Amino acid sequence: xxxxxxxxxxxxxxxxxxxxxxxxxxxxxxxxxxxxxxxxxxxxxxxxxxxxxxxxxxxxxxxxxxxxxxxxxxxxxxxxxxxxxxxxxxxxxxxxxxxxxxxxxxxxxxxxxxxxxxxxxxxxxxxxxxxxxxxxxxxxxxxxxxxxxxxxxxxxxxxxxxxxxxxxxxxxxxxxxxxxxxxxxxxxxxxxxxxxxxxxxxxxxxxxxxxxxxxxxxxxxxxxxxxxxxxxxxxxxxxxxxxxxxxxxxxxxxxxxxxxxxxxxxxxxxxxxxxxxx
Numbered sequence: 001x002x003x004x005x006x007x008x009x010x011x012x013x014x015x016x017x018x019x020x021x022x023x024x025x026x027x028x029x030x031x032x033x034x035x036x037x038x039x040x041x042x043x044x045x046x047x048x049x050x051x052x053x054x055x056x057x058x059x060x061x062x063x064x065x066x067x068x069x070x071x072x073x074x075x076x077x078x079x080x081x082x083x084x085x086x087x088x089x090x091x092x093x094x095x096x097x098x099x100x101x102x103x104x105x106x107x108x109x110x111x112x113x114x115x116x117x118x119x120x121x122x123x124x125x126x127x128x129x130x131x132x133x134x135x136x137x138x139x140x141x142x143x144x145x146x147x148x149x150x151x152x153x154x155x156x157x158x159x160x161x162x163x164x165x166x167x168x169x170x171x172x173x174x175x176x177x178x179x180x181x182x183x184x185x186x187x188x189x190x191x192x193x194x195x196x197x198x199x200x201x202x203x204x205x206x207x208x209x210x211x212x213x214x215x216x217x218x219x220x221x222x223x224x225x226x227x228x229x230x231x232x233x234x235x236x237x238x239x240x241x242x243x244x245x246x247x248x249x250x251x252x253x254x255x256x257x258x259x260x261x262x263x264x265x266x267x268x269x270x271x272x273x274x275x276x277x278x
Contacts, residue, residue, distance in 0.1 A: 020117035024125050027148060028074040028108055031129040034141030035077050038092075043080075046088045058083040075112070078105045093135055100132045119159075123152045170227040177222050185215035 043051035058080045081089055081101050090098075107125050110117075126149045133142040189208045196204045235247040 020119065020122045021111065021114070023122050023148065023152070024107065024111050024117060027122075027126050027129050027145060028104075028111065030141050030144050030148075031104065031133065032072065032074045032077055034133040034138030035081075035136060036072060038136035038138065039072075039077055039081065042088050042092065043084070055080045055084070074104070074108050078108060097132060097135045100128045100135075103128050104132065119152055119156045123149060123156075126152065167227060174222055174225075178219050181215050181219050181222070185212060 040051070043055055047054040055076075059076075078101055082098075082105060085098055085101075104125070107121070107128075126145050130142050130145040130149065133139075133145060188211050192204050192208055192211075235250060
């Protein structure tokens with residue numbers, strides 16, 4: 001059965017990308033569809049009709065799953081290009097392209113093992129894939145990759161702008177709160193001393209000192225507080241979607257802190273016939 005290129009329809013179809021894992025998967029499919037004509041032509045020029053058998057020998061008995069299904073995936077294409085570089089591909093490509101092949105192989109392996117990726121990783125994969133596609137003359141696929149790169153940059157810029165705007169709003173609100181706390185503290189203390197200091201100086205001094213301490217504590221807590229995060233957002237560490245300020249994936253709660261414990265009366269007994277009869 002002759003090996004065929006993996007269907008590139010998903011790579012070229014424009015739809016909303018929900019994660020960096022999915023974005024990199026689409027980039028690898030687009031890369032494969034763009035590389036394959038050059039890949040096949042170069043192997044055929046050296047090995048003739050036996051190019052597929054020569055390419056299969058690259059895997060040394062550990063064939064790619066895609067090859068077993070009769071298709072070429074990014075792993076198979078990049079592995080053959082790396083292994084057959086001196087025999088086939090070094091005549092048309094340079095050492096810079098060889099480095100891109102090595103880098104893309106590494107990212108493909110991380111992608112296959114479901115590693116976590118950031119925006120920077122996605123942009124790096126897209127940029128390397130575009131450079132390699134341009135080097136082999138696959139300009140249509142390179143243009144698709146360019147669109148994906150713009151999407152990543154737009155997301156990164158939008159997130160940065162939103163974070164800076166939120167930080168500026170929080171900073172202004174904090175300054176207003178500190179000024180209000182200070183004015184209230186001064187107004188209370190001055191009024192107390194004007195009304196009661198001449199008659200009850202010591203109690204007024206004690207109450208005034210306590211008032212200053214309370215407002216100083218409130219000002220300290222307000223100044224050192226972090227900006228709250230509301231609604232559904234992405235964890236900056238693991239990039240997963242979370243619904244609270246503390247990420248349950250990066251900082252999982254301890255079992256002992258569960259609201260309903262094993263011995264709690266809130267746990268209902270099994271709904272059995274014995275319970276019904278009782």
